[in-house]
Structures are given as structure tokens and as C-alpha cells.
Amino acid sequence: MDGYVNKKDVFNEIVDSYHIRTDIQFKALREALNKVPIADVVPVQHAHWIEKKHPQYPDICHNKYFCSHCNKTAPTYYLDYSHEIISEKWDYCPNCWAIMDEEVNE
Numbered sequence: 001m002d003g004y005v006n007k008k009d010v011f012n013e014i015v016d017s018y019h020i021r022t023d024i025q026f027k028a029l030r031e032a033l034n035k036v037p038i039a040d041v042v043p044v045q046h047a048h049w050i051e052k053k054h055p056q057y058p059d060i061c062h063n064k065y066f067c068s069h070c071n072k073t074a075p076t077y078y079l080d081y082s083h084e085i086i087s088e089k090w091d092y093c094p095n096c097w098a099i100m101d102e103e104v105n106e
Ligand SMILES: [Zn+2]
Pocket: 047, 067, 068, 069, 070, 071, 072, 093, 094, 095, 096, 097, 098
């Protein structure tokens, strides 16, 4: 899997680490970075599910799970073919697309 970096961060790191100070050095560095292909990437949002009781019927309704990033919920309960209640939490939030792999110490 490829990793992605911010060209500005690479530029600043090289300037600091290799003491780039002259116009010729800056020009050479800019030209080298301009040769590196650009990829369109989207930052990945990490989040976790927060379990909350139903506000009106906490004793008879199943708890709902809310996304820690957008605070919206996703359906987590359904009936299978034998009408058993199945609970499954999504691996991602269907509202904001956050990946639900955030570690939480509770
Ligand atoms: Zn979300």
C-alpha cells in the first residue's frame, strides 16, 4: 500500500534538514518536487460508536449507537429470517464515512 505525504511538509523538512538557503537550492528542490506525481487523496476520518439509551423508552428499546464524529446514528438492529433480533455495528459511519476503528479507553 502506498503512503502519501504533503509536498509542503517534505519541502520544509528538506529545507530544515539539509540547510537549503540559496535561490539555486530552492529552485532545484521545487523542480524535483514538481516532478513527483500528485495523487488525489481524501483524509481518513477515524471515529467510534457511542452507545446511548433510547431517550423516551430506555428500558424497552434497544440502545442506539451514535458516531463520535458526526453524532448521527445508523441502524444496528434488524430481524433475520427467523425473526431473531440481530445486532451489528457498521465498520464505518454511513453518514460521514468515518472508519470505526478508533481506540477508546473507557
Ligand atoms: Zn459519522
